[in-house]
Amino acid sequence: MTPRTVTRGAPARRQAMLDYIIQAGSAQVDELAERFGVSRMTVHRDLDALSDQGMVNKQHGGVTTRSSSVFESNFALRSHIATREKQALARAALEEIASGEAVMLDDSTTAAELALLLPAREPLTVITNGLESIDRLKAASGIKLITLGGDYQPRFNATFGLLCEQTLANLRANVAVLSASAILGTTAYVQDPTVTQIKRAQMAAAERRILLVHSAKFGHGALHRLADLKEFDLVLIDESLAAEHRATLDEAEIRYRLIEA
Template sequence: MTTEPEGELSRPARRQAEIAAYVVEHGSVSASDLVEAFGVSVMTVHRDLDELERQGVVRKYRGGVSAQPTSVFESNVAYRLNTAQTEKAALARYARTMIEPGMSVMLDDSTSALALVDLLEDITPLTVATNFLPAITALTGRRDITLVALGGIYSATHDSFGGMPCAEAVEALHTDLLFCSVSAVSPTHAFHQEEEIVLVKRAMLRAAKTKVLLVDHAKLQRTALHRLAPLSDFDVVVVDEKTPEELIRPLRDHGVTVEVATF
């Protein structure tokens, strides 16, 4: 599993993410379809598919490959690192305006929060707590940033730490800010498709003074299984400028503070 920052995936990891997106779009494809679409050898395609199957993104069968359920696919970090990059960059720039030197900041294991990491260098000193291994790796050795690595049970699919040990580590802290994201947002609640991820995110909500939800426009048009929290638990919900007004209005009608991040 790659731990490179967003926008810096290795070439095989980027190709695998693109292959995964192609398979999801088409439902099921043959290996020869992928050879033609990506201009690589049959051996390379099978090697990529073996890795994607190991990650739980696709299911191989004789002569071809099909996508796992969307919720499984969207939980995969290689996929998340390679999607909505422009939107996440805009959300991160807005989030950066909320941080002042001397603050303590918690980042969850979302790639939306990860996009903020490279914007922190000129607002130090800071304390940053996170359970996301790519963020931990990127922040290691940064001058004037005190890094609190939130350990727990490691998940290769998410490239992060979770479970009860991580939730307990989170609950030992109290930070000024939390930046987090979710799988889906309704007019009243935030949702995530995985129960074990909800456990840690709820602990993070309890541990932060100011809670900021970062969501690109696609997440306001999705559903997910587990209810994380009412949107009223967040001080601010930040969306990108591609978010239609008809999706923003119901949030504001329910008393949610919504800010729009421009590109």
């Protein structure tokens, strides 16, 4: 018998349903109805809502996750992708941070993994627009947490916009830790223009810049150019990076390190 997932209210049920679909890759309506203890009609309403938000792709009798660049920008999806590699990259990034520094974190799920580790470097000042990182650090007594205001975008679980950019213009961090959507050649790309703008502002507000990127992102492009990899003081990548991409980085003399996941 399929274990039943108990949730309270449609929003919580839909989030749990999305998490289940992301991990499974696809699901049938009857399967979801049994798992969440609701009717087929309720499942269809939930899937319609998730589909309208660009989260899933409804098919006859079932649903799949979307592989489009729009869906891959969603925080809920990204939080389930390459978790082991992100945690390894976060541990490596922590080695580059000293107590007493001001650290800038972007909205990425990889930066959120680093946020979990930062209390080990207390005291620290942490500046971020990512609500997941804020949530993970808010109870840390040795962390001075500076939150960047702006327009909240649920899809990224972060704030962006003019207010966020203006706040960044008045701050200076020792190090900024960021991620990117894709790496093509030696250029980092991001899919969303609003996200790209804030990431660039974060880079400009920091003395040192570290890029954390999963090897699977190499060889792909996205809509907006973020920066050349030479603009980063260090690029941390999991050790699964293909030899051809390593050769490209070596030829361009990019400062990078491969991390065992």
